[in-house]
Amino acid sequence: MILSFAEGFLLGIGAAVPLGPINVLIMNVAIKNYKSGMAIGFGAMSVDILYFSLIFFGLISFLNTPFILKTLGFFGSSFLLYSAYLIFKNRNKKLSKSKEKINKKNLLKLYLSGCFLSFLNPYAIAFWISIASYASSGSFSHPFFIIFGMLSSILLWITLMPYFVHKSKHKISQKVSFYISLFSSVVLFGFAISLFAKTFLF
Secondary structure, three states, X not given: OXXXXXXXXXXXXXXXXXXXXHHHHHHHHHOOOHHHHHHHHHHHHHHHHHHHHHHHOOOHHHHOOHHHHHHHHHHHHHHHHHHHHHHHHOOOOOHHHHHOOOOHHHHHHHHHHHHHHHHOOHXXXXXXXXXXXXXXXXXXXXXXXXXXXXXXXXXXXXXXXXHHHHHHHHHOOHHHHHHHHHHHHHHHHHHHHHHHHHHHOO
């Protein structure tokens, strides 16, 4: 059981930690407001849970079709471009505004952003298909502990990472915040172009 928990914990790390558009977006938002960054993380985590559930029902392979992957790639790259534009547009937003109360409607929008960005990433499907292959080998001897381990590591990441980012904001000047936003928008733009090119050109 302990080994199954450890397996799940490592799977969760593999899903949550690598630098990608989700983590770039979380870090950019968390500088201004901790709850906002965490909301995006919970959105992405919800999709990870969905994919993991599909593995146990044997349905994940149905998503691995050219039409679905190209559709997700198109909308995913479009959403990344839109996110990059929003960050670039708000690059001059003052850090002091992060003290303003964030209402539930805004948190819901950020949660849905995390859901959409994770769901519209065809490479997330590729990752979970590889996990499905691992599961089919009979390695998932204790599914409950696998799931518990995975959720534990993802939950730790999406709560602690934005927390430390937000707590370090007092060391960040407005000028540095501007360049962080500018860098984040460029990175997300690069992810968008890369996703579009790999989906339709390669």
